[in-house]
Amino acid sequence: MDWTNRKESFLNLPTPLEYLETISKEQGVHFYIKRDDVTNLGFGGNKLRKLEYILKDARNQNATMIITRGAVQTNHGRLTAVAAAKYGMKCAIVCIGEYPGELSANLLLDRILGAEVIIKKPNGRPIEEQYKELIKQVCSRYEEQGERVYYTPMGGSDEVGSLGYYECAKEIAAQTKGKEFENARLFCSVGSVGTYMGLYCGLQEVENSLHLTGVAIMPFDEEKDKEVGALYKRVKTLLGKETGDLPEFHIEKGYVRGGYNQPSREVREAVYYMARKEGIFLDPCYTGKCFAGILEMIREGKIKNGETIIFLHTGGGPGLFTRHHREAFEEELMAGVHLLEEDGEF
Numbered sequence: 350m351d352w353t354n355r356k357e358s359f360l361n362l363p364t365p366l367e368y369l370e371t372i373s374k375e376q377g378v379h380f381y382i383k384r385d386d387v388t389n390l391g392f393g394g395n396k397l398r399k400l401e402y403i404l405k406d407a408r409n410q411n412a413t414m415i416i417t418r419g420a421v422q423t424n425h426g427r428l429t430a431v432a433a434a435k436y437g438m439k440c441a442i443v444c445i446g447e448y449p450g451e452l453s454a455n456l457l458l459d460r461i462l463g464a465e466v467i468i469k470k471p472n473g474r475p476i477e478e479q480y481k482e483l484i485k486q487v488c489s490r491y492e493e494q495g496e497r498v499y500y501t502p503m504g505g506s507d508e509v510g511s512l513g514y515y516e517c518a519k520e521i522a523a524q525t526k527g528k529e530f531e532n533a534r535l536f537c538s539v540g541s542v543g544t545y546m547g548l549y550c551g552l553q554e555v556e557n558s559l560h561l562t563g564v565a566i567m568p569f570d571e572e573k574d575k576e577v578g579a580l581y582k583r584v585k586t587l588l589g590k591e592t593g594d595l596p597e598f599h600i601e602k603g604y605v606r607g608g609y610n611q612p613s614r615e616v617r618e619a620v621y622y623m624a625r626k627e628g629i630f631l632d633p634c635y636t637g638k639c640f641a642g643i644l645e646m647i648r649e650g651k652i653k654n655g656e657t658i659i660f661l662h663t664g665g666g667p668g669l670f671t672r673h674h675r676e677a678f679e680e681e682l683m684a685g686v687h688l689l690e691e692d693g694e695f
């Protein structure tokens with residue numbers, strides 16, 4: 350089957366695969382970066398590949414509006430708003446959480462794009478229950494207003510969204526045919542898992558020696574492991590493939606550093622390192638954490654000298670501008686901002 354019939358093509362693909370010379374030299378590895386941060390809409394990021402498929406599915410169902418959920422600073426929310434805007438659809442983003450006290454970063458971009466954002470304070474009951482109720486309420490409210498609502502889950506990580514990275518796995522395979530990529534390792538951060546799972550299922554189907562490692566950016570318990578298995582089955586079923594026994598997924602769970610979107614000094618150090626050596630911005634929630642994990646794995650010998658690694662840059666740049674990260678950055682960086690009085694000298 351031709352999977353490209355299942356998507357709205359709005360991205361300039363393939364994204365570049367670049368060799369990072371300085372970091373390679375300093376870390377004793379061959380370090381490549383796959384630039385899914387520069388996909389060409391709305392400041393880019395991994396959710397756009399998923400949304401090519403999600404938009405097609407929504408349009409097939411004659412939806413007039415897309416609703417999704419996420420943390421207040423969700424990148425997926427921003428990019429869903431981008432895709433909705435491009436296709437003349439309404440968008441709403443549902444969050445259980447606290448308003449950060451200012452309209453900045455993704456939240457600002459959501460509103461510039463015209464998406465509505467519903468933020469409800471948590472009330473102490475199990476969070477999934479709260480989400481279920483609120484999403485139901487929000488969907489019915491818009492339906493009463495005459496919208497035909499399409500709901501896509503957190504991170505766009507259902508079997509439809511995962512197809513974006515199923516396709517990306519084949520794109521990466523085509524870009525890494527050379528001898529220098531033999532037994533190369535592909536690293537991606539793992540949040541709602543669709544990116545990892547799409548890549549996993551795509552790589553199963555290509556002649557390639559790439560090894561995929563996910564790096565969890567938030568605590569990963571048994572419940573989450575079950576979700577991973579369930580998503581695997583759903584993706585395989587959508588692809589019309591046998592599931593068989595569940596394979597062993599390689600997701601590193603020891604580099605979480607305090608939990609989802611928590612400021613971390615090691616992550617900020619990794620963000621500075623990538624920016625100062627290669628001129629590439631990482632984000633403080635996902636890619637900075639994944640890169641910090643990779644650097645630690647190199648120090649620990651989990652990644653060996655001379656290995657070839659490909660780091661999937663999944664975007665997230667606007668996260669740098671969220672209040673709580675900005676405050677942490679300011680503490681470390683203001684030392685290099687020199688404030689002079691009118692008659693001051695440097």
Ligand SMILES: *Cc1c(COP(=O)(O)O)cnc(C)c1O
Nearest residue numbers: 424540541542544635663664665
């Ligand atoms: C959502 C996101 C991820 C994680 O992708 P999942 O498919 O949710 O696991 C990684 N990086 C960035 C910047 C993201 O926004």
